[in-house]
Amino acid sequence: GAVVSQHPSRVICKSGTSVKIECRSLDFQATTMFWYRQFPKQSLMLMATSNEGSKATYEQGVEKDKFLINHASLTLSTLTVTSAHPEDSSFYICSARYGLDTQYFGPGTRLTVL
């Protein structure tokens, strides 16, 4: 299957700092990538849809100024959590759209804000 990488796999930061997470499709080009957040033992919650060369589309309730998304190339999307607070601690997962309806997921990033 197609491979999606995510970096870093885990990050610990101080409250008030910003953290950038990278998502790369390694063996295919992805016009569309997605960012999810997942709480323990729950399903994935879509945060935003990232389209190459255009602004991201955010889901209701997700602050676009807090979660900055950039999709500058067909293989890279980044999520920046700005002014992080402890309540932003979570597991963040990206995925890349493959074909019409399939998504391949990255391995996830565990963010801990102290």
Place this chain on the structure above:
Amino acid sequence: GQQLNQSPQSMFIQEGEDVSMNCTSSSIFNTWLWYKQDPGEGPVLLIALYKAGELTSNGRLTAQFGITRKDSFLNISASIPSDVGIYFCAGPDAGGTSYGKLTFGQGTILTVHP
């Protein structure tokens, strides 16, 4: 919006037993996807189904796309300890502007006792 009802929510089985889980929807899906998520990892695509009635196998896994397009099941035969994880069904949202967004089931947590 579309919803997927996945059952059971959790299963506790003995190694060697067969497992069956399913997803149902009140609306039609044109694609059904089954993912497995290991603890601390991103979901991995197990099987993709694109045609009503389709029955597809991947090793010990078998999945079927229901003929009504409103349901799908996943079977695991002769379970082994490494089958432990959370299994999600997913299907693409309807609508031309969805960009391939997926609706996810709530997940089935599988525990396999050696």
